[in-house]
Amino acid sequence: MRWLPFSSIVRHAVSARGGLAIAPLEIREVATRRDLNRFVRVPASIQGGDPCWVPPLLAETKEFLNPRKHPFYKHGAATTFLAMRDGRAVGRILVSDDPNYNSQYDTNVGCFGLFESIDDPAVAHGLLDAAADWLRARGRTSVMGPIDYSTNYPVGLLIDGFDTPPRVMMNHNPPYYSRLLESWGLDKAKDLYCWWFVDPLDMVAKWRARAEKIAKRSGVRVRSFRIDDFDAEVKRCLNVYNGSRTENWGFVRLSDAEFHYFAKQIARLAIPELVLLAEVDDQPVGFSITLPDFNEAVAPLKGRLTTFGLPIGLWRLTRRLPRVRTARMLVLDLLEGYRRRGISELLILRTLDYGKNTIGYTGAELSWTLEDNYLINRTIEAVGGQRYKTYRIYEKAIEPRQ
Template sequence: MDRPTVEAVADRRGLTAFLRVPETIYRGDPRWVPPLRRDERARLSPSNPFFAHAEAQLFLARRGREVVGRVAAILDRWHQERWKDGAGFFGFFESVADGAVAEALFAAVREWMRGKGLARLRGPFSPSTHDVCAVLTEGFQYPPRIMMSYNPPYYPALLEQAGLRPIHELLSYEVDVPSVLPEGIGRVAAGASARGARIRSLDPARLPAEAETFRQIYNAAWAENWGFVPMSQAEMAWMAAQLRQVLVPDLALFAEWEGRPVGFFLCLPDLNPALRLLRGRITPWGLLRFLWRRRRVDTLRVILLGVIPEYRRRGVEALLLQEGFHAVRRLRYRLAELGWILEENAVTRRAAERWNARLVKRYTLYEAPVSD
């Protein structure tokens, strides 16, 4: 068998080949949800504001004329300024079940990163911590939820064969939407409300302004989290535009304390069963099937609940949970996935388990030195 060769993507034709690799890897997999090609192309375009402070090199692996894998090598200058850890990132990794392909791809990533003066590679992040990240390592029997990673079960072995080792575990829990909230949450929420906390829904007519408010809370609430890099105004505006069609205002809540925005709660309907019907492209017939299936979605993903540090432990989190729960019940959702949650985040994990949430999926982030 010929050894795989790796080439850097240098033109539009190469980018098209890069975007179509998953179609080969997941052919026949009933759980895979093809991403919209136009969205993936936009994510990798220089017009993505992430690339105002980052750069990436895409690589394709071939065996003969057949494309058998891909990966992106990524340098985020803001990460270097914030963490000074010499880490570059990899993302968009896909490969056939062949360790030689993974080894060849990561050899190319290492060579590129050495040229940038980086000391270690880490990922996957596609392309950043604000996007889809990590490798699914447990829970393959469950359907992938919206904006969560999915991959064949052999990927962890490929990455370890290429010299990468696990560094962080991310967890997802699943919970049946209960009929009532625990009594303690209502009591704490009432106390916060009495002291001046209020909850309001996102206003879609003011989406740019709402996105900026969200960004300010997000950057403050997550500032000390491992690997966090603040989002720019342009990045948040770009992401809001990408999500405009899937946002449900009653599931995107802001907490205000005496008029000041201090927290948020964000869920997204799990549109993956409907998105699967598009097969990566929007066509008239595909769009009709998508709209038909979308009306039957009864599962959601709880993505974020955050409060800026100086307003924590005042009951704001409980008030957000209470109002979010009421919206979820009103909209008739049946099941929620909570994720992802860092394994070491014991407080959030205990809270999920008190709600009888079940641990259903485990994702892993990997790292390796750039030089042996």
């Protein structure tokens, strides 16, 4: 097992109730299977009492962190830390270093993510100190987060909208997390917005005729993803994805391996009619991806697909998926030359129309958008979206050790 230097092991004896000393706190790098199992179970021990929290599938978290399976590790590096007190895991953190991001932006930053902590500044600060030390040893001079590897993966700390559960591939956390991060000296870098569609005024019906006029005027054809041409379709989407986001704050281009990994994850949940490509002259200029809210189905499983080796959770999941009645649009991309032509509205409206009138969805989230992406935010509001959650990314300079 790899241990942190003695100076990184946090020991404190702050007086608690009745003057009793709190047990020493140990921050250690995850290096054994036992510690990995502890790491993936930390969220349940902290957030398990929150009715809005959705337990992630433990096997998926382990795969996400596995250097042999996740393509991020082909170019980047990462590690994880546990906070232990009195034999119990009381916090965790992921820290990552993406050379592609730093090369793209000529910066020197690392990221932290998968942050969890009991409501104790000593625990949170110990984890963040360990992450900063790891980045410092790699020559990085600042840290951003929560970001799980890069902005292409789950990001952000929930700061507004705690009264509703997170949608598929989105985070959830207690309100006190922002206080813990800010007390360590982290400052706001950027806010991210989530939008909710319930269509109370039947906006889809009102806009349907306009959407068709948009399609005719723009010369755009919107079609569903061709699952039988998977690899070629993925390449078309990747070209739009990387080509459309170059001006977006924090965006780092996805490698072919990362996008294929992402696409295969999506394919397990996707409904082809909700993965749309926009083409002009038979060339892809935009696309959108909307998924059924997997979290609706997975919440009762408590993170497990098997019980005593039997696929009981998987059976329950298979039965529940067709009953899901909400969705999340997680990708909406257009190449620069095709914006302000109504194509974004068309993709949103086609999605809402099919989701509401064919599948029977009662609501959908579109997320996330940058707080200062005024064009897309105004577009979403125009077609009936209401902002209902805010996530925040923080940043801080980390000084070299003397």
